[in-house]
Amino acid sequence: MTISPASDRSLLVAFGDSISLETHRQVFHLTRAMHGLRGLLNLHPAYASLLVEFDPRFLDHAQAEALIREKLAVEAAAEHHQEARLVEIPVYYGGEFGPDLADVAAHTGLTPEQVIELHAATEYLVYFLGFAPGFAYLGGLPAQLATPRLSAPRKRVPAGSVAIGGNQTGVYPIPSPGGWRIIGHTDAKLFDPSAAEPVLLRMGDRLRFVRTNP
Amino acid sequence: MSSIRVVSPGFLTTIQDLGRYGHAHRGISASGAADALGLRAGNLLVGNAENAPAIEMTLTGGEFEFESDAIVALAGSDFDAELPLWMPIEIKAGAVLRCRGTKSGARCYLAVRGGIDAPLTLASASAHLLTGVGGRTLRKGDVLAIGESAVRKPRPPAKNPPQSERSATVRVTDGPQSGWFSGQLYEAPYTVAEECNRMGIRLTGTPIPSPAGGMLTEGVALGAIQVPPDGQPIVLFVEHQTTGGYPKPANVISADFWRLGQMRPRDEVRFEKVSIPHALDLLQAQERWLYTL
Numbered sequence: 036m037t038i039s040p041a042s043d044r045s046l047l048v049a050f051g052d053s054i055s056l057e058t059h060r061q062v063f064h065l066t067r068a069m070h071g072l073r074g075l076l077n078l079h080p081a082y083a084s085l086l087v088e089f090d091p092r093f094l095d096h097a098q099a100e101a102l103i104r105e106k107l108a109v110e111a112a113a114e115h116h117q118e119a120r121l122v123e124i125p126v127y128y129g130g131e132f133g134p135d136l137a138d139v140a141a142h143t144g145l146t147p148e149q150v151i152e153l154h155a156a157t158e159y160l161v162y163f164l165g166f167a168p169g170f171a172y173l174g175g176l177p178a179q180l181a182t183p184r185l186s187a188p189r190k191r192v193p194a195g196s197v198a199i200g201g202n203q204t205g206v207y208p209i210p211s212p213g214g215w216r217i218i219g220h221t222d223a224k225l226f227d228p229s230a231a232e233p234v235l236l237r238m239g240d241r242l243r244f245v246r247t248n249p
Numbered sequence: 250m251s252s253i254r255v256v257s258p259g260f261l262t263t264i265q266d267l268g269r270y271g272h273a274h275r276g277i278s279a280s281g282a283a284d285a286l287g288l289r290a291g292n293l294l295v296g297n298a299e300n301a302p303a304i305e306m307t308l309t310g311g312e313f314e315f316e317s318d319a320i321v322a323l324a325g326s327d328f329d330a331e332l333p334l335w336m337p338i339e340i341k342a343g344a345v346l347r348c349r350g351t352k353s354g355a356r357c358y359l360a361v362r363g364g365i366d367a368p369l370t371l372a373s374a375s376a377h378l379l380t381g382v383g384g385r386t387l388r389k390g391d392v393l394a395i396g397e398s399a400v401r402k403p404r405p406p407a408k409n410p411p412q413s414e415r416s417a418t419v420r421v422t423d424g425p426q427s428g429w430f431s432g433q434l435y436e437a438p439y440t441v442a443e444e445c446n447r448m449g450i451r452l453t454g455t456p457i458p459s460p461a462g463g464m465l466t467e468g469v470a471l472g473a474i475q476v477p478p479d480g481q482p483i484v485l486f487v488e489h490q491t492t493g494g495y496p497k498p499a500n501v502i503s504a505d506f507w508r509l510g511q512m513r514p515r516d517e518v519r520f521e522k523v524s525i526p527h528a529l530d531l532l533q534a535q536e537r538w539l540y541t542l
Binding site for chain 1: 270274382425466469492493497502503528529
């Protein structure tokens with residue numbers, strides 16, 4: 036584990052350079068332990084690191100690092116084994132909702148039906164949220180389903196699109212440009228700024244896509 | 250309640266405060282004023298708390314009709330309003346404040362005594378244009394309520410306000426991957442590209458060899474300078490993505506964030522590396538200036 040400045044008001048805590056459940060747990064616990072501390076501006080968890088942004092008028096790097104080390108020690112001793120939530124995301128697969136399902140089937144050598152079954156039979160892990168509001172980086176896409184991104188990204192992908200890009204799968208929380216292959220659509224609101232809890236998913240959640248008919 | 254009517258919005262005008270913090274772990278970046286120093290100064294001059302919502306104009310300003318007497322301050326760049334900047338000004342009911350094209354940098358703030366009474370999303374009135382969080386750009390006919398949140402009397406004019414330059418030196422500290430780069434960022438000036446907005450500032454110049462091999466997506470800080478495979482640096486700005494996978498040789502210092510907010514396409518920028526203690530000294534000097542207001 037290393038702690039180093041990323042800017043004059045942030046520290047990057049790195050737990051290695053690979054994706055694993057063990058590093059995910061370390062990032063998860065530190066993120067939770069740091070949440071809401073005085074002087075912090077933002078926490079940016081990722082696969083194997085946590086960026087801690089603080090207000091330089093309240094904390095300097097040495098104080099912020101001491102805070103991080105204190106929390107790391109406490110968390111290492113506590114050994115949390117909290118049961119993760121299982122979130123089910125209902126999905127309309129294929130047809131008008133999944134314009135690229137046929138392409139994914141063609142690329143993977145599976146039938147569209149097999150693509151859907153495999154995608155919906157898997158339990159995914161929310162490694163972290165990032166990139167855009169409510170966007171979850173999911174682990175667990177079966178290797179057989181990996182499909183390259185579109186060569187020319189779409190200018191506008193609707194919110195709720197369920198898609199595969201390379202060896203990743205995910206849901207677009209807001210309308211945005213995007214190059215992932217869209218295989219379905221969910222009515223679940225992954226991001227709703229007017230809701231009391233604006234983001235549906237949380238780091239550490241388990242997730243299942245559930246095949247649904249419109 | 251007193252209010253302001255948008256007669257003409259200008260090129261790109263939004264309501265901004267200092268942004269919404271504490272939501273990056275949900276993928277939501279802070280947004281907030283592009284030149285936070287300008288916004289804070291404008292608010293302090295009219296007697297507001299420094300984070301009161303105010304009007305941010307970009308390149309070409311708008312025209313605003315005041316439906317009652319008001320006290321305002323213009324801060325940031327001179328948008329040719331034929332009014333002095335950096336001081337409280339009384340506006341009479343029925344008067345129209347007309348801003349035009351910029352005569353200096355990219356942004357001008359119109360702070361109003363009492364603050365703009367705008368709805369809050371996640372505790373901030375700041376519009377995050379990319380995601381649609383917290384509102385949209387202002388349109389002709391919009392009516393903005395003036396709040397009653399002033400906290401003290403209007404202040405005397407500011408002395409020695411910051412002045413943006415079309416050829417600027419921006420100070421940086423080492424970024425997380427500075428060891429992957431060999432100093433090319435500091436060798437020659439860059440030009441600000443047309444793709445320059447609240448999300449990021451694209452630069453063009455001598456390409457920087459982008460180190461081979463990918464890196465894991467990690468958190469990115471405000472002002473991070475990232476180098477994608479084409480070698481042309483991008484400075485991540487107030488609406489930045491919360492995580493990213495491009496290496497970052499450097500990060501703009503907090504005391505120079507305001508300069509980013511005043512950059513316009515075709516401006517020239519040079520980067521100068523400083524130590525973190527020096528960066529914090531510069532920030533402290535800036536804060537001291539602010540609290541003379």
